[in-house]
Amino acid sequence: MSENTITFEIDGVEVQGIAGQTIMAAADAVGIYIPRLCAFEGLPPFGSCRICTVKVNGRFQSACTQPIAEGIMVENDTEELLELRRNLVDMLFVEGNHFCMFCEKSGNCELQALAYRFGIAAPKYPYMFPADRNVDATHKDIFIDHNRCVLCARCIRASHDLDGKNVFQFVGRGPQKRIAVNSTAKLVGTDIDVTDQAVAVCPVGAILKKRVGYTIPVGQRKYDHEPIGSDIEANKQ
Amino acid sequence: MTKEQNRIMAKPKVATTSLAGCFGCHMSILDIDERILQLIELIEFDKSPINDIKEFTGECLVGIVEGGCANEENVRVLQDFRKHCKILISLGDCAINGGLPAMRNTIPLKECLDEAYLNGPSVYNPSGQIPNDPEIPLLLDKVYPCHEVVKMDYHLPGCPPSADTIWQTLVALLTDAPLELPYELIKYD
Ligand code: SF4
Ligand code: SF4
Ligand code: FES
Numbered sequence: 001m002s003e004n005t006i007t008f009e010i011d012g013v014e015v016q017g018i019a020g021q022t023i024m025a026a027a028d029a030v031g032i033y034i035p036r037l038c039a040f041e042g043l044p045p046f047g048s049c050r051i052c053t054v055k056v057n058g059r060f061q062s063a064c065t066q067p068i069a070e071g072i073m074v075e076n077d078t079e080e081l082l083e084l085r086r087n088l089v090d091m092l093f094v095e096g097n098h099f100c101m102f103c104e105k106s107g108n109c110e111l112q113a114l115a116y117r118f119g120i121a122a123p124k125y126p127y128m129f130p131a132d133r134n135v136d137a138t139h140k141d142i143f144i145d146h147n148r149c150v151l152c153a154r155c156i157r158a159s160h161d162l163d164g165k166n167v168f169q170f171v172g173r174g175p176q177k178r179i180a181v182n183s184t185a186k187l188v189g190t191d192i193d194v195t196d197q198a199v200a201v202c203p204v205g206a207i208l209k210k211r212v213g214y215t216i217p218v219g220q221r222k223y224d225h226e227p228i229g230s231d232i233e234a235n236k237q
Numbered sequence: 238m239t240k241e242q243n244r245i246m247a248k249p250k251v252a253t254t255s256l257a258g259c260f261g262c263h264m265s266i267l268d269i270d271e272r273i274l275q276l277i278e279l280i281e282f283d284k285s286p287i288n289d290i291k292e293f294t295g296e297c298l299v300g301i302v303e304g305g306c307a308n309e310e311n312v313r314v315l316q317d318f319r320k321h322c323k324i325l326i327s328l329g330d331c332a333i334n335g336g337l338p339a340m341r342n343t344i345p346l347k348e349c350l351d352e353a354y355l356n357g358p359s360v361y362n363p364s365g366q367i368p369n370d371p372e373i374p375l376l377l378d379k380v381y382p383c384h385e386v387v388k389m390d391y392h393l394p395g396c397p398p399s400a401d402t403i404w405q406t407l408v409a410l411l412t413d414a415p416l417e418l419p420y421e422l423i424k425y426d
Contacts, residue, residue: 097343099336099337099339099340100330106425106426112425116420121333121392121394122382129339130343131342131344224424225420
């Protein structure tokens with residue numbers, strides 16, 4: 001055991017991580033899944049969705065940003081936290097216009113998969129059916145459907161950090177916050193390319209490639225049989 | 238009364254309806270295939286398009302509702318179901334979130350009607366009239382999920398929910414067993 005090793009607890013089980021790791025990364029490494037939406041391996045943590053909320057020594061923290069420390073007691077799989085995460089997912093569903101029955105992302109969507117994993121049959125909040133979300137289909141290979149954007153900023157981070165571009169940015173504040181593209185001529189005016197990581201990382205059906213929708217048959221899609229997080233849990237020690 | 242008659246008399250009743258739905262969820266009920274024979278052992282259908290009984294004959298244990306509320310008649314039927322059924326189930330995405338009909342919720346109603354009856358590319362309507370007969374149920378300002386109109390007790394998502402989802406739920410309800418739907422049976426498409 002090197003001096004970099006940090007020992008702490010997740011739900012009463014002793015685990016070890018490496019100094020500097022976030023709680024999420026350390027949990028992943030030992031096969032404990034902490035639900036998440038804005039976090040994405042290879043992108044700097046953003047800490048905005050709060051789906052990964054855990055309790056650290058009794059206080060709420062986001063597991064994707066909080067570093068591990070010697071002796072901390074982390075709560076993850078508790079009824080209280082499950083309820084909180086469920087509520088966040090419910091809010092995301094009613095805040096946008098999510099019609100899964102015809103969405104091209106259905107079956108491969110991380111928001112939907114979280115709802116499946118949490119066993120959500122219907123959101124508990126009233127639907128907002130916002131009327132101000134448009135679709136930008138100006139680009140020949142890519143489109144953005146703002147009705148389904150969950151403001152996770154993965155596209156912003158991927159475009160900047162992985163693609164070396166700067167295609168996306170947030171505009172507005174609070175309920176008016178939106179993803180915008182760095183061009184007055186919409187998506188077609190940007191230097192985005194269909195092979196960009198910014199396109200691949202969108203967890204939901206907000207940034208989609210044209211002409212490839214519905215190619216994977218129902219029953220063979222990513223979350224048809226295995227809940228989201230199963231890949232991480234398969235490494236459980 | 239013979240024992241057999243007694244058993245039949247005691248069978249709980251199930252009613253079903255399709256509001257602003259496409260009848261796909263009802264097709265999925267029929268997709269339980271030969272299990273429908275077992276179902277008939279367990280229950281008796283009351284008001285339902287399956288047997289074409291138009292009005293409730295009495296109190297029902299379970300009411301299964303497909304589709305959301307798009308017009309005033311949908312609301313009346315749903316309220317009638319609430320009155321007559323002990324347990325109400327929202328069956329399918331349209332009952333739960335309005336589904337495809339709710340796509341109009343982001344467009345003002347007048348614009349929808351204008352597009353459908355006046356401006357649509359395939360519209361032929363020389364009189365320029367938008368149907369407004371008292372016989373036609375008035376459209377609501379938007380399509381409402383059932384649970385935003387009356388209290389719904391259970392929700393079975395899916396477009397449509399699979400026959401197995403429906404079957405397992407009904408059997409659990411009718412036999413008083415706890416319902417634990419496996420991962421594969423809760424789907425939104
Ligand atoms: S983005 Fe995901 S949750 Fe939203 S409609 Fe598409 S599949 Fe459903
Ligand atoms: S477009 Fe997709 S990746 Fe970008 S913020 Fe919205 S949901 Fe996230
Ligand atoms: S995954 Fe941690 S805040 Fe979104």
